[in-house]
Every structure is written in structure tokens, then in C-alpha cells.
Amino acid sequence: MQWPKASTLVVAALWALGASCLPSTIDPRLLAARCSNTTKIYLQGSSQFNETSERWSVLGAPKVNLVVVPGTENDVAEIVRLADRYNVPFLAYNGVHGSITTLDKMDYGIEIYLGQLSGVEIASDGKTATISGGTNSKVVTDTLWAAGKQTVTGTCECVSYLGPALGGGHGWLQGRHGLIADQFLSMNVVLANGTLATIDAQSDLWWAMKGAGHNFGIVTSVTVKIYPLEQTNWAIETLMFTGDKVEAVYQAANDHLLKNGTQPADLHNWSYWFNLPDVDPNGPVIAMYIIQEGVTAVSPAYTQPFRALGPFSTTPQSGTYRDLAGWVGISLASPPCQKAGLANPRFPIYLARYNTTAQRQVYDLFASATTAPSSPFLDSLFMFEGYSTLGVAAVDAASSAFAYRGIGCWWRRCCRM
CATH class of the missing domain: 3.30.43.10 (Uridine Diphospho-n-acetylenolpyruvylglucosamine Reductase, domain 2)
Structure with missing residues (x-):
């Protein structure tokens, strides 16, 4: 043939x-x-x-x-x-x-x-970069880092740059610069009839592509704003708690981190619930991550209220922006980045602060479904992402289809790992 x-x-x-x-x-x-x-x-x-x-x-x-x-x-x-x-x-x-x-x-x-459409081209003025449609977040981060630049990307290294971006897109730098989609300057997009169009802020479709873009076409490349790499140091403190501390941990997050939507641009909090039967056979443990930019150790003003609650483990670490994914378990080599034939349902919920009563109720339900040795959900986890929202809220809500600028950017996920 x-x-x-x-x-x-x-x-x-x-x-x-x-x-x-x-x-x-x-x-x-x-x-x-x-x-x-x-x-x-x-x-x-x-x-x-x-x-x-x-x-x-x-x-x-x-x-x-x-x-x-x-x-x-x-x-x-x-x-x-x-x-x-x-x-x-x-x-x-x-x-x-x-x-x-x-x-x-x-x-x-x-x-x-789109795997072959991968790459980052930095403009000669160093203010913008053009990112191919199949590029993953780690390639974007590493390419820009080598040039002394950075921009907002998703946090998982294995996730494509444009996957989260077309829905708005959360990331570590959003407290300073807004969502991933807020960095868009222009894009090439293939529409449903096969037209390859270049669109920008003057195009009727622009508003929709920044927040609901998955529904309107296949983006083959995008030109975005990039920024000088000003802070190379990052630090994290991981504090581990048993399940009896649910209310206290999330009340501390409300009082000392979130502060009614004013979490500083350089500060983020994440947490996981997962089973460690040798530590707590009665329910999942809580791993609280407090992450800060521009320091070699997270400020005691943020960590001390959690240390006072009596964690069974406290681990401080320091490094650079490129260490963040590994610290919170979402690097290329981490389990959440693997295609392992698992069912991974996710249910995002945007909350301005944690409702500690609800956290307890959800924790108890999660524990009842996952802690039995015979449970098929034994290796499941709950995940909470708490980014600074200052840069997101600073952008006009009418400028894009993203619907949650005025609400705390919190993702609640339940994953079967």
C-alpha cells in the first residue's frame, strides 16, 4: 500500500x-x-x-x-x-x-x-513569550527561569500550560499577577469550522477565551506577559496533625493566613487529608503546608499558631520556585501526575474561608469511607488549595469569563490515588 x-x-x-x-x-x-x-x-x-x-x-x-x-x-x-x-x-x-x-x-x-506543539519563545524585549499549545507547565517554568523570567502557570508540573489557563488558571504567582488567563496578550486558535484565527483584546471572542476557552476552540499558541525573576527563594513548613485537630487547624488558617480574603501575595496554604494508619488508625491525618515567597524560612507569624496546636510532625524546607511542586507532591514524578488507570473525580468549590463545622462533617464522612482496611478508597485523599487572591481581585471582573474573582480561590478535591 x-x-x-x-x-x-x-x-x-x-x-x-x-x-x-x-x-x-x-x-x-x-x-x-x-x-x-x-x-x-x-x-x-x-x-x-x-x-x-x-x-x-x-x-x-x-x-x-x-x-x-x-x-x-x-x-x-x-x-x-x-x-x-x-x-x-x-x-x-x-x-x-x-x-x-x-x-x-x-x-x-x-x-x-498536541504533544508535538511544545516550546517557549521569549521576545527580544524580554516582556512577552509565545507558548505553543501543547507545552506543559514545567517546560514553561524551566525555560523562563533559565532566562531570569517567570509568569503565572499551573502548579502541577505535568499539567499543560493552557489546560488550566483557558478556565482562568490558578498558580503560585497569582497573588502578584492575577490568573494565568490574565497574562494573555494574543493567541492563535482553531475554531470549530477549521479556521485558524489570531485573536486579541480587540476580538469579540477574547472575553470568552479567558475563563471559558475550552468551549470555543483549540488554542495552538498564545503570547503572554512575563516578568523579571525578582525572588528566587521560597520556603515551606509542613505541619502534620491527627484528625481530632480539624476545627482548630482550619480556624487557625482563617485567623492567621486567609484574614478575610487578604492573604498576602507572597503566602499560600495547602492541605491534604490522607490515611496513615500507623499514626492515626481512626481517621486521615491532616498535612498543612504553609508556603512563602522570598524567604529561607516561613515567618513564625504564620507558623507559630499552628505549632501551638501540637502537630505530630513539623518539617521546614527552603529552596526555589522550582522546588514547590516536589514539596507538595505534584512534580512530574509524583503520584498525582501518573496515568495509572485510576478514577480521579474532582469537585471544585470556591470558598472565601473555611467553615470549620463543615470541615468536621466532611472529614468524618471521608474517614468513614476510606479508613476500613477493605475499603477501595483507602488510598484516596482530599486536597485544599489556598492561594493569595490579591492579584486576581485586582483585575476587572468584567474583563473575562472567569466567574469567581470576588471569591476566595479554594479548590476542594477528592481524588482516588
């Missing part, structure tokens, strides 16, 4: 054998003819198909029967144009942590895997 561009196009074999078993889709030879010679096409049954279509969360996962890996931005437009013409569903894949269960409505179609 003669394939167009056969010397450079990677294609899983036996299309003719598999086609009769698949719903209506697009002949990969047609895609190959329309796309650049750097595009890769994988069919079901190949190891490449399995690797590129594997989901981070298997709960409510979409089903695809053809994977196309575009080599250029225009390739994305060609793929969407053909899918539109032949009425074939398509979905962009871009990293991990996508877990919206409504995606299971897709029961066949094309996966557009």
Missing part, C-alpha cells in the same frame, strides 16, 4: 482490516495528504495509540478510534476542517488532569494530541 509522505509519516498498519470495525471516521490517508509531513497518525491496536490516548482519569473517559498528532499549528486546522466536513467528533488532548465526566458522551472520533 502506498501512503502519502510514507518516509516521514508514522502510521499504525492494518487500516483496511480495522476500518470495518469502526464507526464512520476519516480515512487516515486523507489526513496524511492534507497535513504536514511531521504529522503522526496512530490507529487502534498500536502501542502509540495506547500511549497517546491513555487518560489520567478513567472515570467518564471519552472514546476515540484515531489519534492524530499535528506537527504544526496549521495541521490542527486541517484536522478540524476535515472532521467538520465529514461530521466526525474530535477532541484535543493536552496533558493530564482532565476529568470532566461529560466527556464520556464522545463514543468515537478523532483525538488531536
